[in-house]
Amino acid sequence: MTVTIREYRPGSPDAESVVRLRRATAPFVVTTAEAVSCGMANAHPAGRYRLLLAEDNSTGQVVGSLHAGLSYRSPVPGHAFGVPHVHPEHRGRGTGTELLRRAEEYLAGLGATTLHVWTADGGDRAFAEKRGFAAGHTMHHLRLALADDGVPEVPALPPGFALRSAEGLGDDPHALYEADAEAARDEPGSVPVSLDDYDDWRRTTWDVPVLDRALTTLVYADDGRVAAFTLAHTDGRTRYSSGMTGVREQFRGLGLAKAAKADSLRRARAAGCLEAYTGNDAVNGPMLAVNRWCGYAHCATEVEYVRALA
CATH class of the missing domain: 3.40.630.30 (Gcn5-related N-acetyltransferase (GNAT))
Structure with a gap:
């Protein structure tokens, strides 16, 4: 060949x-x-x-x-x-x-x-x-069969928080952008990332065809800010993927990621999705624990390799 x-x-x-x-x-x-x-x-x-x-x-x-x-x-x-x-x-x-x-x-x-x-x-x-190349970070990929009815109930939120679909943002997703930019600051990885360009974020995150706004879940704080979120990607048929789940630093430890992910997964199952995927850096213990609670099981592992260029 x-x-x-x-x-x-x-x-x-x-x-x-x-x-x-x-x-x-x-x-x-x-x-x-x-x-x-x-x-x-x-x-x-x-x-x-x-x-x-x-x-x-x-x-x-x-x-x-x-x-x-x-x-x-x-x-x-x-x-x-x-x-x-x-x-x-x-x-x-x-x-x-x-x-x-x-x-x-x-x-x-x-x-x-x-x-x-x-x-x-x-x-x-x-x-x-x-x-x-030298080995670096490890990424675990997980799968959940939505048809198996294994998605947990959405846990109760603390007082002052509410779940909403991203459809409610209309054409002004700036509140979600601010939450995503903050959550990305300490996301595990070998290359630090700064989401400091709103227009670029819109083109690459909000306006992408795989983003399903109806299945994307936001957790609002009582001051109107997006405290936590999970972005839902789908192929428009039966496959779902968690594009990013993030929680603002001051709202961590309240169970908001669990609520956002469970709500989005239940929306996805109701919409006809049959399988869900998500991925986590191996050092991100809190999010791996959330995904295990959601019912995900390991399906693949990726390893990052790094080398200097001449």
Whole structure:
């Protein structure tokens, strides 16, 4: 088999091909062709985001991809990501090696000094270690079968708090943005993130096709602020994913994350979703405990690998 590595083509079947590939390489990722197209169209210029595809010359099928760009939201310069995905049936033929080489060349040319990749299985980890990457953070992915009626009841909130759907925000989600920006400040990870651009947040969080506002749950404090939230992503059919769950620092320890997640999951089940996914950094003990309480079970583990770029 020979492959051609080329740029993603907007307006072509490439978006559907990317979704099929992600289902084969990372089934815990919930996305759609519309979301892929939107992500390419709305990528922030500072991120220099690039999507390459590896196409099997004999069949015309996309068998690999590379997502690469700069970590532009980090206040620490030099960080970049370059994540190759190769279909399990087409590995061991040099496609991943060439995609990674393209990532390193591209990102080094942009001035990046540190490359981050994520691997999802033993073979991928050996691939990274053989190429000089060092293991970093571990991410656990969890799955919940919503049809099994295992979603817990929504726990009672402390006095002064109320649950609402994000639909109530209308076209002004600034209250949610403020909560997300605060929660992101101490989110576990090797690259710190600052959500200081509201317009960019709208394009990449609020206006993305996978965000289901009806299933996204907000917990309001009595002063009108969003104290906690969980963002709901769906494929528009039966698959649901928790995009982000956050609690403002002063409201932690009150059970708000449990209430938000349980409420969103119950909404999702009522809307016809059959399976739910979520992911947590291995060091995020409190959120892992919340997800276990919700009934989630481990389904996959990803390991971050890091290497300096020449």
